Amino acid sequence: MISLKSRMPNYGLQHYQWLTHTWNSFQTEFECCGVIYFTDWLEMTEMEWPPDSCCSNQYPGCARHAHYHDLSDLHQEGCGPKIYGFIRGTKQLQALRFLGVSIGVAQILAMALTLTLLWALYYGRQAPEPDPPPPPDASAQHAVTHTAPAAPGCSHTKKSCSGTHVAMAPSGTHVAMAPSGLQIEMERLA
Numbered sequence: 756m757i758s759l760k761s762r763m764p765n766y767g768l769q770h771y772q773w774l775t776h777t778w779n780s781f782q783t784e785f786e787c788c789g790v791i792y793f794t795d796w797l798e799m800t801e802m803e804w805p806p807d808s809c810c811s812n813q814y815p816g817c818a819r820h821a822h823y824h825d826l827s828d829l830h831q832e833g834c835g836p837k838i839y840g841f842i843r844g845t846k847q848l849q850a851l852r853f854l855g856v857s858i859g860v861a862q863i864l865a866m867a868l869t870l871t872l873l874w875a876l877y878y879g880r881q882a883p884e885p886d887p888p889p890p891p892d893a894s895a896q897h898a899v900t901h902t903a904p905a906a907p908g909c910s911h912t913k914k915s916c917s918g919t920h921v922a923m924a925p926s927g928t929h930v931a932m933a934p935s936g937l938q939i940e941m942e943r944l945a
Contacts, residue, residue, distance in 0.1 A: 764801075778808065787833055787834035788833070805818045811830060
């Protein structure tokens, strides 16, 4: 409120027409006069009476008439508390401010989540490095062991009739045992 009072001496000056218009608008709109009381105009300026915008019933020279005859024609309340209340806002404006801030925060959170998901998708879709294939080596052999039921007439004590078959196959070769357990089929995989 002190800064409002410090601007009062500039009222009516040529370079401060915007300030004069603002004071007149506030005093007319809010039905107030001065910052705290209408005497602020007499204390802070060289004016002999307040501006005409302080009058309840405005006409040219009304403030001078009210100053000398009837002070009740001037607005008795100061503009400081009313301007502060206007800037602070009503409950509806406070609710709208809260809603606006809430929506803004929600939008910022949504943008952060979107960026996080995009980052995860970008780095999550990159294929892992495949294992390098083994070097082709024709001499590499893999032993395949399969136990088959013993043939009829053989006993497990004879070494030639054992149910275990061992086959050596080159690398990349598929070895399969026939259902009878006696034939071995080999297929070369390309």
